[in-house]
Amino acid sequence: MTQLGTFEKYLIEEFFDDYKAGELSHRTFTRRVAFITGSMAAAAAAMTLVGCTPGELPRSTDPMPTPTPTPSAASASGTSATGAIPGAKSPLSVPEGAPGLTTATVRFPSGGTEITGYLARPDDGGAGSAVLICHENRGLTPHIQDVARRFANAGYAALALDLLSREGGTASMDPDAVPGALTQAGARRHVSDFAAAFDYLNGQDFVDSGRVAMNGYCFGGGITWQASTEITGLKATAAFYGPAPDLAKVSSIKPAVFGVYAELDARITGAMPALRDALDATDVQHQMKVYPGVDHAFHNDTGERYREDQATAAWNDMLAWFGQHV
Structure with missing residues (x-):
């Protein structure tokens, strides 16, 4: 293998x-x-x-599974007739169509093709800070679109990419095939798409040029760490329980980085001290915070491990970090 x-x-x-x-x-x-x-x-x-x-274990002679396309991409918005997010439990959740916000699917060039993303922003028309959002291994889901609206509700122009745009988009794919498609595409492609998204946001009249942050969850937390080492124009990043970047590249980080970890997530949190030590040896502004009594993915309020108190605390800590550095 x-x-x-x-x-x-x-x-x-x-x-x-x-x-x-x-x-x-x-x-x-x-x-x-x-x-x-x-x-x-x-x-x-x-x-x-x-x-x-x-x-x-499967047998080597077993047939490979056949991807089953999603019957319809109509569920891409992920909202009910009332605008609510299926399964959302967070008091921070913002339904589609909430007053004061503008949302849209946007397209921009990256690597010779067109990438799509979900954009949410305040509709006051003024220029302000922006944030790029990297989804989990499930792709661009209704939950991540909700996260974008939460940022918009906090005053940011928030752009959540669909990293499977080239493959036809998350909503058209077999959910079990999404993680494999993301890994086969590779982190380099994903970071390049975020670099293109960074340029796209900086060209918009509703963004105060240069004031752009990035946030990601699980798989997306790992891509956020990778982007922190490569997209030097970012002002700040917040990675929620994602795999660490190559420690040899930590000294190249320019944004102020905030790492969110779960106490019970031994697999990811156990590797955090080495990253923290590497950051301590540089002049990178950073904070690594472990939230007590919670496990991996505790921020996702559509999942079984969601904990409202710690998820809300982590969200507010991230906003405070962005407010200080963006």
Whole structure:
């Protein structure tokens, strides 16, 4: 089996944790790993590495799963007839159509093609700060669109990219195939798309040029860390429980970085001290904060691990960080 990259390993370990916790069926876990690795033999090898027993492994002769396209992209907005977000539990949630906000799907060039994103901003017409948002391994979901509206409600122009624009967009894809498509595209492509989005925002009359931050969750937290080392124009970033960047690149970070970690998330939080030490050895402005009593993905209020108190605290801490540095 080809050696797993940082994000492939990260996602397979995450899905294994979800499977063992009963949050994913064995079929869904196997499908996702197969889409990430590209073959059933490679999937079996990867599943062995994360701790699956022989009885849990697929046979190398098993057929690869066939992606099942989403029947309709009409659900891309992710809202009900009342504008509510399905499953949203956060008091910070902002429904589509909320007064005072403007939302739209926007398109801009990146790498010779067109990328789409969901833009939410205050409709007062003034120029202000902006934030780029990187979604989780599920792609651009209604929850991430909600996060963009939360930023807009706080006064930011918020742009959440669909990193699967080239593949036809998240809403058109088999959800189990989304993580594999994201890892196959590679972090370099994703960071390049965010660099293009940074330029797009800076060209808008509703953005005070140069005052742009970035925020991401899980997989998106990892891409946010990568972008912190490469997109030097960013003023600040906030990565929620994402895999750390190459520590050798930490000294190249220019934005002020804020890392959000969960106390019970041993897999990610356990690696945080090494990143913190690397940052301490530089002049990069940074803060690493561990939130007590919560696990990975505690901010996502459509998931089982959501905790309102700590999610709200992390959100407010991020806004304070952006307010100070953006």
